[in-house]
Amino acid sequence: MIKVGIIGGSGYTGLELIRILLNHPEVEIAAVTSRRFAEKAIADIYPHLTGLIDLKFEDVSIDSIAVRTDIIFTAVPHTRAMAYVPEILKHGCRVIDLSADYRLDPAVYEDVYGVPHSDPRSGVVYGLCEINPAPEGANLVANPGCYPTGAILAAAPLVRAGIVNRVIFDSKSGVSGAGAEPTAVSHYPNLAENIKPYKVTAHRHLHEMIQELKELNPAKISFTPHVIPSIRGILTTAHIILEEDVDEDEVQAIFDKFYGDKPFVRLKGIPDLTSVRGSNFCDIGFQLQEGSDRLVVISAIDNLVKGASGQAVQNMNLVFGLDERTGLMNPCLYP
């Protein structure tokens, strides 16, 4: 059994790791940390876990966790992860980092996040599994952001094919992406019956999209996020301006070839959030605007699964040489 630690277990991505790992056949959850709830039984703070987990939240040193575990998920805000990761690695323990700290080139990171990077290193895998599968044995994987996961998966095959001039990602996210703390955005009377655009041209996740897509081919990339009245899910509408004429069959062939053997990408119709809720799938569909140079590709993910903790477990499977599907082939919660 793989012994797993979760640093920052009381936020939504930490709780989602617990949910997924409890049913993973090769994993034992060995430690879950939380400063705020130190020494409290996890199931007392989160009654939905009663009967399923007997651990307490711990508030102990990174070292003390690292010596007990084979791999640690750092589900903490950015800047905190880069303080912990070197300590963990020196124990020979592996890390899947769910924060933003290792996703970007350190120089870009410092510019985008406005803080110095205390652990700049090159060669960290950007763990978007369908595009950069982490090699077996990798000791540090940067788990992609939620928006970049859905956005890059929607556009990558076409960008790789060299037929894209410009992509405008218009994304709609459930509010769990904003975290477990109540805010004006998550206040029910503000969000119900509403949709809120935010960081309309300047969300930090844009830089992950630019970085990863330019590896494939040049294209102009823009991104506008919105919060919708949904707990989970990100639907991304990728408005793609094409460099050259293609028909829908050609587009289909490009997607089929790119994702043919990927178990978590499903190409079928126009997707929506209902079909991926609680699952690790990324559903992708598209339609060409007749007589136009515009193609619309739509992707749907659960932001807490494929957009965070599910993909983190997929990365864990890869670095331990397991089938990437292990513990993750659950049907979505429909309806």
Add this chain to the structure above:
Amino acid sequence: MIKVGIIGGSGYTGLELIRILLNHPEVEIAAVTSRRFAEKAIADIYPHLTGLIDLKFEDVSIDSIAVRTDIIFTAVPHTRAMAYVPEILKHGCRVIDLSADYRLDPAVYEDVYGVPHSDPRSGVVYGLCEINPAPEGANLVANPGCYPTGAILAAAPLVRAGIVNRVIFDSKSGVSGAGAEPTAVSHYPNLAENIKPYKVTAHRHLHEMIQELKELNPAKISFTPHVIPSIRGILTTAHIILEEDVDEDEVQAIFDKFYGDKPFVRLKGIPDLTSVRGSNFCDIGFQLQEGSDRLVVISAIDNLVKGASGQAVQNMNLVFGLDERTGLMNPCLYP
């Protein structure tokens, strides 16, 4: 008092006309028709109107309504309006048509809607009041579609300014736009916690946007609608590719000049649906993507008010020479 008839009073736009007109100081509702509910008290079919209206739904000839009224709102599906309008007009009664029948050039209409136009006529006012205010005395006004209202208002000032290369409208609509009849789309388990793209590149309303914006200046126009879990409201995110460099002050000046004296357009921050619910306002905001040729303009309307019945009453006010605000300056229902 202006005597008003409503043809098709049992759908959402008909009911919304009743809601608005009950508080209009210059109007008396003289007749409301419904085949399905003929002879039933309106307040028995719609208990929320109990104590507010004593009329019955009627199922009588157009003639018999026209002789009793000064103006008729045709709140019926397309193809039905063009059968009624000539009959109404010949009685000297005016018409605000909420259907699609008179919005497009008849040739385009026949192509888009796939039916012959039985009453092709030129010179019908496309009643987007801030751009084409109906002249006093006009006898027929085509009330714009819900999506085109929000979309055109967002883009028109910039298109008129001649600085736009391309506009991609990504719209998110409440489900009341799909009507009062239960369908798979409006089925709660299908829509809650979801967002559904539909007619991704080929919605009929695109043609209204193209027709009206090309009057101002050439630009490539695209449109993708989505249904969100909200009863009311349309938020349109207009991704605008600019022909030339502008800064945010210049954009602001363009909007201020275009809408300076328009009471129902509000330019202030990034809008959302909560601030327009139940009101006739169109809120518009924008942000420029730094170092880019992309400008994002966002508009928010209530699809049943500014996107349908409110604008219809605004058109009625104009054709009768009233202040266009009459009966319409109600605060939104916040929260």
Add this chain to the structure above:
Amino acid sequence: MIKVGIIGGSGYTGLELIRILLNHPEVEIAAVTSRRFAEKAIADIYPHLTGLIDLKFEDVSIDSIAVRTDIIFTAVPHTRAMAYVPEILKHGCRVIDLSADYRLDPAVYEDVYGVPHSDPRSGVVYGLCEINPAPEGANLVANPGCYPTGAILAAAPLVRAGIVNRVIFDSKSGVSGAGAEPTAVSHYPNLAENIKPYKVTAHRHLHEMIQELKELNPAKISFTPHVIPSIRGILTTAHIILEEDVDEDEVQAIFDKFYGDKPFVRLKGIPDLTSVRGSNFCDIGFQLQEGSDRLVVISAIDNLVKGASGQAVQNMNLVFGLDERTGLMNPCLYP
């Protein structure tokens, strides 16, 4: 024109007063206070009011408001109102108090709210207008709590008729009743797709129900509130155990007689929240359990209108000798 002041204008009941009073034909809003937003334009803090109100929030002495106004609505938390009211009254200015401070007998108040009452007075009208209409000229009215309004209106006719042994009020409220500040309860992921019972047997509003119903006749009263995923509205299911056999016709007759001339109570079918949203109506319906001593009466109100600010305006109308409907006969926002 009646000059109105609103103390505590930045919460939901304050904003709702603004919404309602802006369309009241006999009122001019003269002053709105808010410490937090002092000197800020109301429409800058609440953009949905842009174009509708030009006032700034003030943070000035009670005296300085009282000398400028004929009546003041105190829309403040309990304990704050009892500090302001005596000051207001000494200027000859009237008060409608939306807090809990004057609703209960002072001794009961001290027990229930756990604080001494600094302004104990007898004879304050409990302004549940259909039961205790405030007399013209009254200078202080205690505006009832939201839950008590819907609950008492549902049960009062039967209690008055002397046929009730016990009433169990099971109420379901929209979350705006919990206020404008984000909390764990109002956090969208906690409330959407959920219903939360709270203060299951011990909500303070129970004491208003007991106090007012015992004036009519003895009966055992219980109350359990729940928060539902809705912004507005309170639906109360009153499970009534009867002392004696009645049939549905007799029950109907009791309700008809009690509410026959009351414009804001509508007796018709089984009510729901959709039919009262944004309006001052209280809809009431009932059903008898065949062969049983149980009668179920259901009432629906908008908690911010009939349950707070609408009823406050109705009270204002009464104390100024206006028709109680003035400014309040608006259709609900349906759908």
Add this chain to the structure above:
Amino acid sequence: MIKVGIIGGSGYTGLELIRILLNHPEVEIAAVTSRRFAEKAIADIYPHLTGLIDLKFEDVSIDSIAVRTDIIFTAVPHTRAMAYVPEILKHGCRVIDLSADYRLDPAVYEDVYGVPHSDPRSGVVYGLCEINPAPEGANLVANPGCYPTGAILAAAPLVRAGIVNRVIFDSKSGVSGAGAEPTAVSHYPNLAENIKPYKVTAHRHLHEMIQELKELNPAKISFTPHVIPSIRGILTTAHIILEEDVDEDEVQAIFDKFYGDKPFVRLKGIPDLTSVRGSNFCDIGFQLQEGSDRLVVISAIDNLVKGASGQAVQNMNLVFGLDERTGLMNPCLYP
């Protein structure tokens, strides 16, 4: 591996059986029937199942299913099940019936459902597992209704203890209980921001509650259901009038003793729907009204899991002598 057939696989309970059984380690889904979608791939009709199931919906004789399977779940409307069950049983195949056909005494059934019972038999297990665990080897289990499951579990320990005079069940259900077909009730604009009482004193499920609770001890039973804007879940507020004085410790002891060893009943705090979504748990909590004879017990279940398909699988586990938890110990989808 147990070979399983699902008759009526295209409704919500059928789909939920598929969801649960796909992760059951001892089960192979051998056949799923649907007249409407005969010969269509399940994953084409329900894209959320793409990649998870390769079967087609079948429309074949009961015999042809029974010979291929060890147990059949009849997820069909009432009256249909009683036509199929005898045919299935004669093949030695077992049945878990999710319809109402075998839940009630046949004479009561005929009265409540208004149709003759074509297969009246005595001794059918009413499979509320915590109260009537089906014996290993049982060939027919009547799976309880969704409302009765939550209601009976809330009240049974106290009724069994002989201290209950009366129980009023006030239940609030997600709309998936009304099925997959769009109706006026499930129409989003009718349900969002609303709560709808229905069959206020006369829902058929009342008779299951009466039948099962009177087995424990006499008590007066009433039931009022409501639909809330939630896809899943039933929260039942049981207002219990006690025969004798008890304190909260005594109540706790009664519950602890009754449910001490039951893995799917959790006694902890006041429950809500969020903590059981997608899981087979029934969470129960209570509070005594001080100085009163009223106790409020609240239970929360997922109507499609513990209220239908999860409990059906729990029953299957029992009749095959498996641990009742097999395949069912999944954490809920939180948030």
